[in-house]
Every structure is written in structure tokens, then in C-alpha cells.
Amino acid sequence: MDLIPEAIGLLSIPSTADRPDELHRALEYVLDLVGPGFTVERFESNGKPSALVYEGPRRRHFPVILNAHLDVVPATPDQFVPRLEGDRLYARGAQDMKVAGLVEALVFREVRGPFALQLVTDEEVGGRDGTRHQLQQGVSADFVVIGEQSGLRLVTESKGIFNADLHAIGRAGHSAYQWNADNALLPVMRSVEKVLARYPVPTEEAWRTTVNVAKIETSNTALNQVPADATAFLDIRYPPKDTDFDGRTEAEIADYLQTFCDPGVTVSVYHLDPPHKADPGSRQVRLIEQAVRNQGYDPSILRKHGAADGRFYYQRGIDAVIFGVGGQGLHGPDEYVDVTTIDPYYQALREFLQSV
Known part of the structure; x- marks a missing residue:
């Protein structure tokens, strides 16, 4: 043909x-x-x-x-x-x-x-x-x-798929006087590191859960200012037998991911498909x-x-x-x-x- x-x-x-x-x-x-x-x-x-x-x-x-x-x-x-x-x-x-x-x-x-x-x-x-x-x-x-x-x-x-956001609110301030501020990026970054420690980036093909850190952003645009907000955006794929995620609701998955997060970091889960x-x-x-x-x-x-x-x-x-x-x-x-x-x-x- x-x-x-x-x-x-x-x-x-x-x-x-x-x-x-x-x-x-x-x-x-x-x-x-x-x-x-x-x-x-x-x-x-x-x-x-x-x-x-x-x-x-x-x-x-x-x-x-x-x-x-x-x-x-x-x-x-x-x-x-x-x-x-x-x-x-x-x-x-x-x-x-x-x-x-x-x-x-x-x-x-x-x-x-x-x-x-x-x-x-x-x-x-x-x-x-x-x-x-x-x-x-x-x-x-x-x-x-x-x-x-x-x-x-x-x-x-x-694999199943969902997106998760890790979000934190801090306090803005001058970067020369960090003790008067609270950098929102730092707890978000530490939380991402703990998630990746549980689900490391694969170096070869593997039938297991993967977490892609798609972006980390803040509304801060000045280098001499401490960021008052930050969000990490994650794309997570999981196989049918991963009991951490399979069969769970968005709220249950958010509660689970919350256990990896620093105090003050909140988790939102959306677009969950099994x-x-x-x-x-x-x-x-x-x-x-x-x-x-x-x-x-x-x-x-x-x-x-x-x-x-x-x-x-x-x-x-x-x-x-x-x-x-x-x-x-x-x-x-x-x-x-x-x-x-x-x-x-x-x-x-x-x-x-x-x-x-």
C-alpha cells in the first residue's frame, strides 16, 4: 500500500x-x-x-x-x-x-x-x-x-500521572539583612531534595516511579531581595503496583507528599490519572x-x-x-x-x- x-x-x-x-x-x-x-x-x-x-x-x-x-x-x-x-x-x-x-x-x-x-x-x-x-x-x-x-x-x-506543586510563603527583606527576612525558596528546595531522595532521577530505564522537577519559580525579580514566595512544579509518573500512589485520591497523595516537606511548605496535587x-x-x-x-x-x-x-x-x-x-x-x-x-x-x- x-x-x-x-x-x-x-x-x-x-x-x-x-x-x-x-x-x-x-x-x-x-x-x-x-x-x-x-x-x-x-x-x-x-x-x-x-x-x-x-x-x-x-x-x-x-x-x-x-x-x-x-x-x-x-x-x-x-x-x-x-x-x-x-x-x-x-x-x-x-x-x-x-x-x-x-x-x-x-x-x-x-x-x-x-x-x-x-x-x-x-x-x-x-x-x-x-x-x-x-x-x-x-x-x-x-x-x-x-x-x-x-x-x-x-x-x-x-504509568499513571499527576502534577504536584510545593509552595511556601516567606517574608521579603533586603538580601544584606537576611535575619530580618524569611527566604521561601529554601524550604521548597529542601523539600524537593527529600522527594528526590525517595524517588531519585533514573540513570537508565527502570519501571518505577519518577519525579521530574519541571520548574521552581518565585515572583521575586530583584537579586538583592529575599524571595517571599516560591513554588516547585513536579510531574510524577508511577507504575500500577506503586502503593504510594496507586489507588489513592489527590488529597491522600498530597498528605503523603507533605511528609517530605519542611514546615511551612504546602502541597497541591492535580490532574491525577491512574x-x-x-x-x-x-x-x-x-x-x-x-x-x-x-x-x-x-x-x-x-x-x-x-x-x-x-x-x-x-x-x-x-x-x-x-x-x-x-x-x-x-x-x-x-x-x-x-x-x-x-x-x-x-x-x-x-x-x-x-x-x-
């Missing part, structure tokens, strides 16, 4: 979160590829459009949903000028995950059945206005295939594995450190797996899709839907 012309067209659209018109354009591009003869339900939440496509009269439950996000992270203008070099198609979104989304749309169009194609435009900024919004409107499935990059392997487990886990022995997973083997690829199980929209299905007891094309460099300056994986991905996905 030759999907390169269509891929170049979609990859040329700079569908980033700050460009709502381009999000709409990317969505319409894929809907045009699917073509007529299907029911198209459109959704919108906080300015982020999405669609659900299926055959027949309006309904909400499907045996299989193919999920694809069409938004991308920001990039330099040249990354929206796709270039094909040998077996590599370079562009922002090539691996993550516009090309896989096109394959899902094509397979959906050709294997007509009781399935749905779910197209969203906000996964890179949290997925709450796309996949989660549709689920809140009653959309459900027995099984979901999310076309994120996997090199034709199957991801049945990924880990994603699917049954690796389910009938649907076995069918995909066999379809991948039939293409000469190894369908071994993967675990992903990053979060994806599968977590919203997991929260509702619905198995979702990540299954996509090969490539490298997602979110980087040299992102590419391995075009040799496009056809076997198409064939495996087609065989899976036909077997279901």
Missing part, C-alpha cells in the same frame, strides 16, 4: 493545541479520507474538536474502537515540511501518531463492521476534551486499539498477536513510561492497548516513521478486525 501522499498531506498540517483552526483541518482531512457512507458524530469541549465514526444508526457501544489523536506538540516550521529519506518519513507527528491514525482510518473504511473510529485532537495536552469527553457522553467499547507508536508490539501497561493496564491474555490481545506474527513481526508485550488516552478507558474497566507503527524521535527534531512498518501494520490491523 502507498499511504505516503496522504501522510505528507496530514503531516503538513501544524495541528498544535494553540492553533484551533489547524486542529479542525486535521480532523476534516482524516474524515475526508474515510469518505461517505458512515455516521459521523462530532464533539467539542473547550475548543477541542473530536469525532466518532461508525456504520448505521446512532449508538454508543462498540466491540472495538480504533482511537487516534491528530494533534501534535509544537515544532519548528521545517518539521511541518515532510521529507522522505530512504525508509524514513521525517515530520512532526510522523511517529506520534498521524501515520498510524491514517492507517486506522483506512482499515476502518475497508473492513466495514460494527466498529468505531475515534478521532481526537487534544491527546498531547491531556486528552480530557477528546477521549475522556466522549466517554463522559456515553461512548464505550469492549476493546480499544490506540495507534500510538509501538513498532508493531503491544503495550498493555503504562495507570493503564489491560489483560495481556485476553482474546483480543491474542488475536492481535497472531495477526502480527502473520506479518513476520514479534508481537511481544511492552510497558510504556508515558501516559496515553488508554487510561481513560482503564478507569471505566475497558481494556485498551497501544499498537502502532515503528519509528523514532517522537517530540524531537528528527521524528520519523519507519515506512517499512506501515504495510504490515495495516495488514495486521485489518486481520484483527476481520477476526473479531
